[in-house]
Amino acid sequence: MRSDEYDRLYLSPPHLGRHELNYLHKAIEDNWVAPVGPNIDGFERDICQYTGAQHCVALNSGTAAIHLGLQLLGVGPGDEVLVPSFTFVATANPVRYLGAEPVFIDSETDTWNICPGLLREALTERSRRGRLPKAIVLVHLYGMPARLPELLAIAAEFGVPVLEDAAEALGSTFQKQPLGTFGAVGIFSFNGNKIITTSGGGALVTNKSEWAQQARWLATQARDAAPHYQHSAVGYNYRLSNLLAGIGRGQMGLIEDRVKRRREIYAQYCELLKPLPAVQVGPAELPNARANRWLTTILLRPEHTNLSPEEVRQHLETHNIEARPLWKPLHLQPLFAGCATYGGSVCEDLFNRGLCLPSGSAMTDAHVRRVISALKEILPAG
CATH class of the missing domain: 3.40.640.10 (Type I PLP-dependent aspartate aminotransferase-like (Major domain))
Incomplete structure (x- = not known):
């Protein structure tokens, strides 16, 4: 395509x-x-x-x-x-x-x-x-x-x-x-x-x-x-x-309409990505919390795929779909070299396995299915 x-x-x-x-x-x-x-x-x-x-x-x-x-x-x-x-x-x-x-x-x-x-x-x-x-x-x-x-x-x-x-x-x-x-x-x-x-x-x-x-x-x-x-x-x-x-x-x-739609998009991703065991949609809300779901994010499970988030992102680009890596941890940024850091392995793992998917509130259900269809082309089904 x-x-x-x-x-x-x-x-x-x-x-x-x-x-x-x-x-x-x-x-x-x-x-x-x-x-x-x-x-x-x-x-x-x-x-x-x-x-x-x-x-x-x-x-x-x-x-x-x-x-x-x-x-x-x-x-x-x-x-x-x-x-x-x-x-x-x-x-x-x-x-x-x-x-x-x-x-x-x-x-x-x-x-x-x-x-x-x-x-x-x-x-x-x-x-x-x-x-x-x-x-x-x-x-x-x-x-x-x-x-x-x-x-x-x-x-x-x-x-x-x-x-x-x-x-x-x-x-x-x-x-x-x-x-x-x-x-x-x-x-x-x-x-x-x-x-x-x-x-x-x-x-x-x-x-x-x-x-x-x-x-x-x-x-x-x-x-x-x-x-x-x-x-x-x-x-x-x-x-x-x-x-x-x-x-x-x-x-x-x-604002409330925009939050409602982004939460709907997140729920659609969760449902439609179930057949792909290599994908984990996350994170889930804590009790008593409501996330606006500004961006829907996914993690790749290495036990189900050898693909990197960058390879998935580039595949989505062939379908004219923009995706983005998760934030690169600041303690890994050259700008902050030498700064004191407590831990680091968790956010490093998230960065190495994560990707942000299109989540704009103007997306239609057909747009979400388009993203899912592209992901199914490259990621193994269960």
Whole structure:
């Protein structure tokens, strides 16, 4: 089959409705195209209403939100921050922005998120040295809720604050509480491939009004209160534009529909891949957890196939289907060579056996069957 016989099936493309245009047209009619405006205020209110967070600061990326969140937690030069190794590099890069060093923690096998046992080990060892980390970054990978009760209890025991990286997890919940609202600071991403998008964007949420005020100040070049431009601290150009916030407002009205469809796609993959023993769809949800299923992921079982994820990915490419390897662990990245790491074998195994499948909420049932048909061509049936 030639790769051009079907339209390209992307991993997780933007999925827009019609309401976004209403907010964009209004902004243009009112000449609110500058970085601030009513769409930003409205988008922040929408996020607060949906998540239950008391305060939200709309920013131009999830990375910017992590950067400001770590700064609010007091991270600075020479500090350490505990970070899961199995995540996108944007989780750890802001640690370096602030002159601090990441310490990487391996995953646990059920959720693929940070391992509570290794987190305790890292905190215990650093406590004995008399130098606790300044913060813990807790990631909900691919929208899967982490082991929140255990992780938060360990963090509280050692008195280390948690920044909750829910970049991939808007719409996911634990015990019906939205992810992103369990830590001292939470962050979301609205990049083009996320469950909802503003083209590019992010948000920081917190229940502390003074932190939200500080984040807004830092995100707008830290301009002091004066009629002229006066600055007493380093600031950043991190605010979301009013136009993009308008897209976000339209998207927020669709969030539950988008979560519902992605969960349906995951369930279809689970059912249709049953005849292929070489494939494990995962991970499963913990009790009382709801994953938004941002991306459906699979692991190859070496006892049933000698194929690598890259060989499967290349085969899907011949059908014009985009797939992607799981995140390469950060402790294996040249950028972070020499960083302290606790464990590593679990996330290394996941990377070596895993693949992300097309999961966009605009996918039809026929699209899912197309992916399954391509996989059946290359993987052995039971």
